[in-house]
Amino acid sequence: MTDTPQPLGPPQRILMGPGPSDTHPQVLSALGASTVGHLDPYFLKIMNEVQSMLRQVFQTKNELTLAVSGTGSAGMETCVVNLIEPGDKMIVCVNGVFGGRMADVAERAGAEVVKLERPFGEVFSSAEIEAAVKEHSPKVLGIVHAETSTGALQPLEEISRIVHANGGLILVDCVTSLGGLPVKVDEWQLDAVYSGTQKCLSCPPGLAPVTFSPRAVEAIDKRTRKVQSWYLDLTMVRNYWSDSSRAYHHTAPINMNYGLHEALRLVLVEGLENRFARHRRNHEALKAGLAALGIRYAVADEVALPMLNAAQIPDGVDDAAVRSQLLNEFGIEIGAGLGPMKGKTWRIGLMGEASTPRNVLLFLAALENCLATQGLELTPGAGVAAAGAYYRG
Amino acid sequence: MTDTPQPLGPPQRILMGPGPSDTHPQVLSALGASTVGHLDPYFLKIMNEVQSMLRQVFQTKNELTLAVSGTGSAGMETCVVNLIEPGDKMIVCVNGVFGGRMADVAERAGAEVVKLERPFGEVFSSAEIEAAVKEHSPKVLGIVHAETSTGALQPLEEISRIVHANGGLILVDCVTSLGGLPVKVDEWQLDAVYSGTQKCLSCPPGLAPVTFSPRAVEAIDKRTRKVQSWYLDLTMVRNYWSDSSRAYHHTAPINMNYGLHEALRLVLVEGLENRFARHRRNHEALKAGLAALGIRYAVADEVALPMLNAAQIPDGVDDAAVRSQLLNEFGIEIGAGLGPMKGKTWRIGLMGEASTPRNVLLFLAALENCLATQGLELTPGAGVAAAGAYYRG
Numbered sequence: 067m068t069d070t071p072q073p074l075g076p077p078q079r080i081l082m083g084p085g086p087s088d089t090h091p092q093v094l095s096a097l098g099a100s101t102v103g104h105l106d107p108y109f110l111k112i113m114n115e116v117q118s119m120l121r122q123v124f125q126t127k128n129e130l131t132l133a134v135s136g137t138g139s140a141g142m143e144t145c146v147v148n149l150i151e152p153g154d155k156m157i158v159c160v161n162g163v164f165g166g167r168m169a170d171v172a173e174r175a176g177a178e179v180v181k182l183e184r185p186f187g188e189v190f191s192s193a194e195i196e197a198a199v200k201e202h203s204p205k206v207l208g209i210v211h212a213e214t215s216t217g218a219l220q221p222l223e224e225i226s227r228i229v230h231a232n233g234g235l236i237l238v239d240c241v242t243s244l245g246g247l248p249v250k251v252d253e254w255q256l257d258a259v260y261s262g263t264q265k266c267l268s269c270p271p272g273l274a275p276v277t278f279s280p281r282a283v284e285a286i287d288k289r290t291r292k293v294q295s296w297y298l299d300l301t302m303v304r305n306y307w308s309d310s311s312r313a314y315h316h317t318a319p320i321n322m323n324y325g326l327h328e329a330l331r332l333v334l335v336e337g338l339e340n341r342f343a344r345h346r347r348n349h350e351a352l353k354a355g356l357a358a359l360g361i362r363y364a365v366a367d368e369v370a371l372p373m374l375n376a377a378q379i380p381d382g383v384d385d386a387a388v389r390s391q392l393l394n395e396f397g398i399e400i401g402a403g404l405g406p407m408k409g410k411t412w413r414i415g416l417m418g419e420a421s422t423p424r425n426v427l428l429f430l431a432a433l434e435n436c437l438a439t440q441g442l443e444l445t446p447g448a449g450v451a452a453a454g455a456y457y458r459g
Numbered sequence: 460m461t462d463t464p465q466p467l468g469p470p471q472r473i474l475m476g477p478g479p480s481d482t483h484p485q486v487l488s489a490l491g492a493s494t495v496g497h498l499d500p501y502f503l504k505i506m507n508e509v510q511s512m513l514r515q516v517f518q519t520k521n522e523l524t525l526a527v528s529g530t531g532s533a534g535m536e537t538c539v540v541n542l543i544e545p546g547d548k549m550i551v552c553v554n555g556v557f558g559g560r561m562a563d564v565a566e567r568a569g570a571e572v573v574k575l576e577r578p579f580g581e582v583f584s585s586a587e588i589e590a591a592v593k594e595h596s597p598k599v600l601g602i603v604h605a606e607t608s609t610g611a612l613q614p615l616e617e618i619s620r621i622v623h624a625n626g627g628l629i630l631v632d633c634v635t636s637l638g639g640l641p642v643k644v645d646e647w648q649l650d651a652v653y654s655g656t657q658k659c660l661s662c663p664p665g666l667a668p669v670t671f672s673p674r675a676v677e678a679i680d681k682r683t684r685k686v687q688s689w690y691l692d693l694t695m696v697r698n699y700w701s702d703s704s705r706a707y708h709h710t711a712p713i714n715m716n717y718g719l720h721e722a723l724r725l726v727l728v729e730g731l732e733n734r735f736a737r738h739r740r741n742h743e744a745l746k747a748g749l750a751a752l753g754i755r756y757a758v759a760d761e762v763a764l765p766m767l768n769a770a771q772i773p774d775g776v777d778d779a780a781v782r783s784q785l786l787n788e789f790g791i792e793i794g795a796g797l798g799p800m801k802g803k804t805w806r807i808g809l810m811g812e813a814s815t816p817r818n819v820l821l822f823l824a825a826l827e828n829c830l831a832t833q834g835l836e837l838t839p840g841a842g843v844a845a846a847g848a849y850y851r852g
Binding site for chain 1: 474713714
């Protein structure tokens with residue numbers, strides 16, 4: 067009578083793309099724990115603990131720290147629409163897909179957007195930011211910490227000082243960096259920061275951790291118009307996430323918050339510094355292995371992200387064929403290039419649970435196999451040997 | 460060094476509030492299935508199947524049918540911001556909290572909102588809708604099918620004809636009705652419909668099923684301005700959910716879609732008509748039991764929802780004390796009243812998996828116990844006896 071599909075049975079992938087990353091079995095188990103009500107005392111305790119753990123991971127004391135009920139892009143939109151009122155000036159730094167997205171979001175919120183652009187893969191200098199900030203005096207400057215589309219890392223501390231010296235607020239995309247490299251919200255004085263759960267936190271996608279400085283909260287409190295999005299309006303959402311009011315706003319994604327709770331716990335049990343060092347080490351090993359296969363990075367060494375390796379596809383190699391072979395023969399997912407890097411780069415993620423020596427060696431061995439299929443002549447075993455040598459020190 | 464909470468261990472609740480409802484173990488298991496990439500061929504197949512099953516549950520052939528990556532309120536906002544451009548006229552029918560919310564969302568989207576109001580618990584007559592539509596000629600009329608805040612059911616078919624005769628579109632909140640009573644999108648010619656996963660579909664909260672008629676899609680295609688929300692912009696989201704393009708927009712909540720897939724499968728395996736009959740039967744049994752305890756409904760019999768029973772709290776009974784005792788002593792969650800019904804009603808859900816004779820009998824027995832604690836003099840066992848008699852026919 068009805069056309070009813072078969073029950074689920076997902077393949078076992080190794081997720082080495084730009085996210086989602088591999089999920090720890092304990093996180094999967096937490097996702098499947100018994101649902102309770104969204105105002106159940108137990109769930110309120112979980113919310114408190116998620117907030118407390120997010121503060122530790124963001125390295126902040128910001129009270130307004132919570133998980134938005136949407137994916138990373140909803141976190142981006144939350145930051146923008148709460149800080150921006152129509153006519154406000156916002157500088158958006160665009161050196162990849164996600165900076166471009168932020169500019170689009172800001173225009174839709176009615177901001178007068180000034181785009182500061184760099185080619186994909188490059189980062190912004192303090193000098194050019196300072197010149198733009200002095201010229202335009204924006205209410206908000208938006209910038210991406212770790213560009214998932216290019217694999218480039220943007221230093222933030224000096225830029226934050228520049229923006230504040232000019233009376234502005236700094237809004238930062240930490241989707242890919244959080245949990246994989248330092249995001250020091252208080253020390254760097256970042257005002258509005260958003261992330262996603264499916265990168266270095268290794269929780270499936272579905273929530274967006276955000277944190278707002280007292281300066282940002284003051285800007286929100288001074289608004290003269292309602293936030294254009296009801297769903298993302300922090301003036302209401304914060305009352306649900308506040309232990310003193312718990313005013314109903316929307317029904318939080320209970321089980322997704324369970325998953326994030328366990329993912330954050332695992333991050334803290336490992337320790338932030340250990341986790342950052344692990345990401346760095348596996349990145350270096352992968353880089354050594356790729357170099358031995360004659361593959362170079364699309365970004366300069368000094369700005370290359372440890373968790374997202376944008377590698378140049380060798381001449382004559384069929385991008386899609388290699389990615390398909392990796393997926394179908396070895397169950398390994400890597401990402402395609404985005405925007406102008408489409409067809410020119412692979413995006414190899416070593417995020418969270420997926421950042422392991424095991425994955426590095428396996429990936430290099432599998433890639434060598436795929437490149438040989440493509441007719442490339444390589445020294446057999448060169449990639450895994452170089453990575454192994456790096457690990458042995 | 461760090462302040463790390465204990466692992467999860469949620470209590471086993473029976474969820475008889477206004478949602479979330481009880482989750483089937485197979486849905487919990489699906490939530491915890493291995494994460495794959497958001498562009499993995501396997502996940503694309505799951506998306507196709509979710510769409511196909513949603514069409515069956517919505518009783519529609521609408522191509523633009525998908526699960527928005529947010530909760531029911533994000534579904535509401537998706538419908539409004541995609542259909543409304545600044546200055547468009549929208550009538551919003553307000554007879555409960557969710558109609559009021561829709562008016563707020565529409566105002567934030569720049570609509571010229573005309574609120575048509577009825578007291579909480581009542582529904583709108585075709586005549587008053589017709590008069591308002593003729594007077595205001597709205598682009599969109601928004602109305603709630605099943606008001607979760609009051610337990611009232613709004614007939615839609617005649618209203619839809621009236622709105623269309625006047626050249627408008629009808630936007631409907633089916634958060635609480637979908638999966639529990641008929642939602643005939645095509646037969647009733649509804650144009651934009653949203654729901655949530657945590658009511659009669661019995662999946663945890665986190666996604667919002669939506670469907671749009673060809674008329675609504677035409678209105679979206681004719682827009683002169685971008686949708687104000689990037690995250691909820693269907694002109695992009697639909698390309699990700701389209702099997703022919705699969706253009707990356709945002710990273711879908713993979714595991715939440717697994718859960719919805721299994722929840723929809725269970726709905727279809729049971730069969731829509733069987734499911735509606737089950738909701739009706741358990742509602743009637745509960746009503747008989749409550750009547751035997753001297754408890755009346757806050758809405759008239761002919762408009763009372765089967766899945767959300769708004770019961771008047773007997774005089775002299777402490778609302779919060781009874782709900783606490785139900786939760787702490789028996790693990791049963793029911794909901795408090797909202798808005799003007801706060802403190803005056805309980806909202807007793809019999810949604811999806813929670814709509815069972817077992818829960819009806821248990822709840823009546825537990826409630827009798829709590830009312831006795833409050834000092835009410837009742838005929839012992841009257842509630843369960845009346846419900847049992849109803850079941851025995």
